[in-house]
Amino acid sequence: MNIRNDELASLSRTSGLRQLKQTKRFDLLVVGGGATGLGVALEAATRGLSVALVERSDFAKGTSSRATKLVHGGVRYLAQGNIHLVNEALRERKAVLRNAPHLAQPAPFLVPAYGLKGRLWDQPFYGIGLKMYDLLAGKAGLANTELLGRAGAAAAMPGLRSQNLVGAVKYWDGQFDDARFAVALARTAGAYGAVVLNHCPVQALLHADGKVSGAMVIDTETGEEIAVHARCVVNATGVWVDDLRRLDAHRDSRMVSPSQGIHLVVDREFLPGDHSLLVPTTDDGRVMFAVPWLGKVLLGTTDTPRDVIETEPTPLAEEVDFILGQAAKYLARVPTVSDVRSIWGGVRPLVRPPDDGGETKNISREHTVVIDGSGLVTVTGGKWTTYRAMAEDVIRHCTDAGLLVPDEPSRTIDLPLVGAPSSATHKISEPPGAHLYGTEAERLDELPGAGHELGMGLTEAMVRFAARNEAARTIEDVLARRSRILFLDAELADALAENVASILVDELGREAGDLAEFRRLAGRYRSVPH
Numbered sequence: 001m002n003i004r005n006d007e008l009a010s011l012s013r014t015s016g017l018r019q020l021k022q023t024k025r026f027d028l029l030v031v032g033g034g035a036t037g038l039g040v041a042l043e044a045a046t047r048g049l050s051v052a053l054v055e056r057s058d059f060a061k062g063t064s065s066r067a068t069k070l071v072h073g074g075v076r077y078l079a080q081g082n083i084h085l086v087n088e089a090l091r092e093r094k095a096v097l098r099n100a101p102h103l104a105q106p107a108p109f110l111v112p113a114y115g116l117k118g119r120l121w122d123q124p125f126y127g128i129g130l131k132m133y134d135l136l137a138g139k140a141g142l143a144n145t146e147l148l149g150r151a152g153a154a155a156a157m158p159g160l161r162s163q164n165l166v167g168a169v170k171y172w173d174g175q176f177d178d179a180r181f182a183v184a185l186a187r188t189a190g191a192y193g194a195v196v197l198n199h200c201p202v203q204a205l206l207h208a209d210g211k212v213s214g215a216m217v218i219d220t221e222t223g224e225e226i227a228v229h230a231r232c233v234v235n236a237t238g239v240w241v242d243d244l245r246r247l248d249a250h251r252d253s254r255m256v257s258p259s260q261g262i263h264l265v266v267d268r269e270f271l272p273g274d275h276s277l278l279v280p281t282t283d284d285g286r287v288m289f290a291v292p293w294l295g296k297v298l299l300g301t302t303d304t305p306r307d308v309i310e311t312e313p314t315p316l317a318e319e320v321d322f323i324l325g326q327a328a329k330y331l332a333r334v335p336t337v338s339d340v341r342s343i344w345g346g347v348r349p350l351v352r353p354p355d356d357g358g359e360t361k362n363i364s365r366e367h368t369v370v371i372d373g374s375g376l377v378t379v380t381g382g383k384w385t386t387y388r389a390m391a392e393d394v395i396r397h398c399t400d401a402g403l404l405v406p407d408e409p410s411r412t413i414d415l416p417l418v419g420a421p422s423s424a425t426h427k428i429s430e431p432p433g434a435h436l437y438g439t440e441a442e443r444l445d446e447l448p449g450a451g452h453e454l455g456m457g458l459t460e461a462m463v464r465f466a467a468r469n470e471a472a473r474t475i476e477d478v479l480a481r482r483s484r485i486l487f488l489d490a491e492l493a494d495a496l497a498e499n500v501a502s503i504l505v506d507e508l509g510r511e512a513g514d515l516a517e518f519r520r521l522a523g524r525y526r527s528v529p530h
């Protein structure tokens with residue numbers, strides 16, 4: 001099957017809502033437009049099923065825009081001896097990099113080793129481990145692991161603290177723009193005929209003969225309630241899966257143990273070059289990264305169990321202290337609170353072990369699929385990198401349970417996403433620009449304001465493109481997820497908001513009444529607790 005309709009990749013809200021209302025019964029209704037739900041929608045649509053996906057806010061508004069931006073080959077699972085997970089992650093990493101090279105690319109990482117009071121053993125230890133990983137990866141490998149001496153390490157990563165540095169292990173993994181990847185998934189699913197809508201929460205589930213038969217969806221822009229009927233309903237709401245399961249059967253059981261991770265964003269001067277830094281064991285046993293990304297550097301992350309799940313997670317002072325404290329040990333120029341350009345958190349949907357009680361950093365990162373007695377299918381856990389394998393697994397479970405009958409076998413492993421060029425022209429570590437639009441970059445030139453840059457690579461034409469083709473409906477959709485400026489420099493995002501609002505008014509034909517709200521949000525991304 002080929003892409004059914006290029007125009008549908010533009011995700012027109014009007015026609016999406018019309019189809020949602022007019023379709024008597026979909027094969028599949030997916031609730032949640034993060035990596036997991038979008039992956040399921042694409043998997044199902046490319047296998048000939050009729051699909052609707054509804055997201056209550058914007059695509060990737062939840063955890064899926066808040067990752068460390070790594071497409072992991074699963075090297076951490078090697079240390080746990082879980083070869084199955086390593087192989088799966090390697091295969092999926094390759095697929096992510098191949099299917100959207102404008103948004104996901106190989107990137108070099110350094111694990112530094114220090115003598116004297118540092119950990120001299122880190123280098124041989126990780127060197128051997130990563131060499132084994134190279135062997136295991138075979139053709140799925142990106143490039144060979146190398147052992148660098150002191151001079152090589154310092155040259156590759158000029159921002160590294162040089163005192164007592166003895167060398168580093170250099171290995172390769174993947175890196176991506178998570179939110180733009182999510183939008184590309186949504187648009188590709190749309191191109192294959194799926195109805196994909198953001199700003200449409202599910203408020204209630206519909207039942208017939210004791211089985212889930214659809215959901216009541218609200219169009220938040222008009223307040224209209226729409227009854228959507230489907231043979232199969234997949235709950236892909238990430239850390240919120242328990243809320244939807246409660247709507248199904250008022251059940252009290254919890255599948256998810258939420259764990260918060262935050263990131264601090266600083267200027268590239270703190271880590272020049274394009275190598276990422278991996279600190280494999282920090283003081284409390286977590287890993288920490290410093291990742292050059294879209295012209296800035298991400299420092300993170302943390303693993304803090306939380307009881308309350310917020311849409312905008314609140315970073316804690318101790319998380320900030322931990323990250324800055326670790327950065328101070330490894331970076332030549334030490335970042336402080338006043339250097340932070342943006343701070344944001346995400347919540348991992350870790351699957352709760354049956355005999356609860358452990359720390360979240362020890363809980364499985366694997367995904368889980370559960371089919372309740374009502375037929376509601378819930379999928380959660382996993383990670384961005386393996387979203388596609390998770391989607392295949394969900395459709396397999398639904399097929400085995402007789403809920404879906406796909407026409408065709410899976411083909412997403414080598415399915416290019418909308419805009420995918422044959423190879424990358426720029427690195428994800430470079431500042432944002434038209435290269436992130438892949439083969440669609442030339443379409444930007446046809447729009448008004450192509451030469452009018454608002455800031456940080458964002459042009460007027462990109463805002464228009466976001467509204468016309470990428471389902472952006474609010475200032476936040478544009479500044480947080482079509483461009484990533486809110487995540488990169490919250491003060492700049494605040495300064496650009498008014499301009500973006502007026503372009504959106506022009507495009508959407510209605511007042512963008514959310515300027516004050518966006519300013520409050522940008523204020524959160526600017527204030528660093530300490």
Ligand SMILES: Cc1cc2nc3c(=O)[nH]c(=O)nc-3n(C[C@H](O)[C@H](O)[C@H](O)COP(=O)(O)OP(=O)(O)OC[C@H]3O[C@@H](n4cnc5c(N)ncnc54)[C@H](O)[C@@H]3O)c2cc1C
Nearest residue numbers: 032034035036056062063064068070202238261383384385
């Ligand atoms: C700090 C951190 C760093 C990470 N780093 C990486 C990394 O580098 N690499 C990697 O591979 N993975 C990483 N992960 C893991 C990865 O980000 C997650 O596994 C993945 O994004 C989860 O996607 P999801 O779709 O399941 O959840 P989400 O992205 O949260 O999507 C769920 C969606 O459901 C929507 N929703 C909720 N309720 C409703 C409703 N009633 N109606 C409609 N919609 C609803 C929400 O708005 C949300 O958009 C990281 C996670 C965290 C927290």
